[in-house]
Amino acid sequence: MSTYLVTTYLQLFFGFALQDIVARSGVTEKEILWCLTVPAIWRDRERQIMRQCAESAGIPGKRLLLAVEPEVAALYCRHDAGLPGADKQGDRFMVVDAGGGTVDITAYEVAATGLTEIGYTSGGGHGSTYVDQDFIGQAMVRRLGRGALDAAYDADRGAFADLLDAWERAKLSFDPTAGHALVVPLSNRLYRNLDTDARAKLARAQHGIDDEIILDPEEAIGLFDRTVEPILDLVDDQLARIGDAGVGRILLVGGFAQSRHLQNQLRARIGSRSTLVVPSKPAWAVLIGAVHYALAPSTAIVGRRxxxxxxxxxxxxxxxxxxxxxxxxxxxxxxxxxxxxxxxxxxxxxxxxxxxxxxxxxxxxxxxxxxxxxxxxxxxxxxxxxxxxxxxxxxxxxxxxxxxxxxxxxxxxxxxxxxxxxxxxxxxxxxxxxxxxxxxxxxxxxxxxxxxxxxxxxxxxxxxxxx
Missing domain, CATH: 2.60.34.10 (Substrate Binding Domain Of DNAk; Chain A, domain 1)
Structure with missing residues (x-):
């Protein structure tokens, strides 16, 4: 991604956040500590680029922390989620942070004063946005054709935002074990922008239905597989590298953690080697955990690999x-x-x-x-x-x-x-x-x-x- 785009985004966000915080709380600008979270798989190079972009956007470097996402997610699980197996000294657990763009995995042991990293940072571009891309690039193209899809997109891009919102809800609730199809309704805005041929093609592909996208369980699983399977393999690899001591809990956090299919597949893959736990607010884990980290950055994580x-x-x-x-x-x-x-x-x-x-x-x-x-x-x-x-x-x-x-x-x-x-x-x-x-x-x-x-x-x- 262009550093110019990142800097511009951070500049706009920083200006908005600063104005809002000062207006709501009455604190001064110099009293604010800023914390940006980054994926664990980012190397020193990417972290330095992020800091440079943030400072170029106006965020004061002396009051800027970079926090690693699975680390702060672990802090959330320990302090806020009240999860057993992640709160007592000696507890060992793995964090699988499944977000939109990346998946980060590592493991920790609870020490007397904080958390010690016992895992080996791994991950990759296996976030839920790749499932979204396959939904559009495969399922939608098969039903409507690339030309009709592009034309509808050019006519009203906002209608596609509605489609992706509907897909997001259907994607997270999809559970093939229930035997139900995955159904994504088309908004009126998008439906109006489909020409007659596209609607007819959609109806032929779906037994006459042309106002919804209907994926049978087998097709839906195929869309998930390209993203879910590498996540399962990464968890296998992490468990193997940790060794016989293992971990008592595997904590699944991040926006994609809400996917029932991912939960089912991960639970089946780990079997009796550990217990999968999904906190009540998995999508909030990084945000809330970053606050804990910023309050005590030197003691929150007492050992890193x-x-x-x-x-x-x-x-x-x-x-x-x-x-x-x-x-x-x-x-x-x-x-x-x-x-x-x-x-x-x-x-x-x-x-x-x-x-x-x-x-x-x-x-x-x-x-x-x-x-x-x-x-x-x-x-x-x-x-x-x-x-x-x-x-x-x-x-x-x-x-x-x-x-x-x-x-x-x-x-x-x-x-x-x-x-x-x-x-x-x-x-x-x-x-x-x-x-x-x-x-x-x-x-x-x-x-x-x-x-x-x-x-x-x-x-x-x-x-x-x-x-």
Whole structure:
């Protein structure tokens, strides 16, 4: 989706919401904390783009939180829904957030002070809007023909909004176990815009009925299958990855959670492995849960599983016979070092506590360096050795000014890099230990670094302090 469209939408929504909140509550603009929810399957790149769009729309960045949708849905289930199996310490449960565009799945354990993520974030474009697309693109086209459908749409687009509203109600209540057809009435506005041939074709397809769309259970199930089956497979995969400990409850939330067919299919698929629970207001779960998150973002989720390995590119002691010669470099004293080493801060799959910080200290390779440069790198591999390995991407860089320590011996000149994890966004900062000067860094997740590096990069400007 265009960032311009997202920014424009957020700008209009922000203006309306701000005016309404101030008028109704009497609070000032500076007293408002804004919270945007994003799908769990979004990578750091998409989250950063959303933040940039929100700030460009006028939402103040210092008072803006990004919340992950299944996380906040879990908070709703724990605090508001009163669901057993999701409220006591030690309870383990999975959240299946089935929305309109995406489905997000992960799992949590109730800890003493909050929730710890025990699952592996998964999901995809399997939301209910894809069922809507198949209803129009398959069922309606079969009955009316593409030409007649397009003509009716061009004549009165508002009539199609009425059709989709009627379809939404029928879609959520559809239960093939009852043996009834799925019936969607056509509004008078839409019916008038169908030509004679289209009405006749519709009547022939439906035993003379031309003012409703009638889907027998088998055809209706076919429309659902393309979306429902991948959701069931994702739940299977999540249960397998969690292992023998399993989860006591699987909580189905989101707008699509109201679908009786999805509920029936999911209940049948999980069998005795867990118990499916649908809260009383599944479509509200993310909205209400986001409020809980915004009230206590640092304690609501006390542990998250890292999706990637994060670190910096540096030089480490050269290991003869292991490190390639093309990566060999030397420091000011002539000691051999290996360039392009991946110095890991956290590993993919590791559970990170909220507010977790990792600090590392480095020194310059060469005498007289006025600055120390660091490349921030991610990897899908839990144990990368080189930043040029497959799955590694450079996502940012920073420069620490080291001019204040030029008078010191090179061995005493040091810079500190700190990465903060455990939240929905990752921050990095650097500090020259001599001047105590901080350098804050915005990681450039937006830049496309998808192309794999070809050979070694430039010589590292830093080497890691020996432990």
């Amino acid at each position: 890292s999706r990637f390995t994060y670190g910096v590119s540096t030089a480490m002691t050269f290991e003869q016979g292991l490190d390639p010669e093309k990566y060999r470099t030397h420091d000011y004293a002539g000691t051999a070092y290996c360039n392009n080493r991946f110095d890991t801060f956290v590993r993919a799959g590791e559970i990170i506590g909220a507010g977790h910080e990792v600090r590392r200290t480095y020194w310059p390779l060469k005498e007289g360096q006025k600055s120390m440069n660091f490349k921030i790198v991610t990897s899908t591999n839990p144990e990368p050795r080189y930043v040029t390995d497959s799955g590694c991407n450079e996502v940012g860089d920073m420069t620490v000014d080291a001019t204040d320590s030029l008078s010191l011996p090179t061995a005493d000149r040091r810079a500190e890099v700190t990465m903060a994890f455990g939240g929905t966004e990752i921050t990095v900062k650097g500090r020259d230990l001599e001047s105590d000067r901080n350098v804050r860094v915005t990681i450039d997740f937006v830049t496309d670094h998808s192309t794999e590096p070809d050979g070694p990069g430039p010589a590292a400007a830093t080497r890691k302090i020996r432990k």
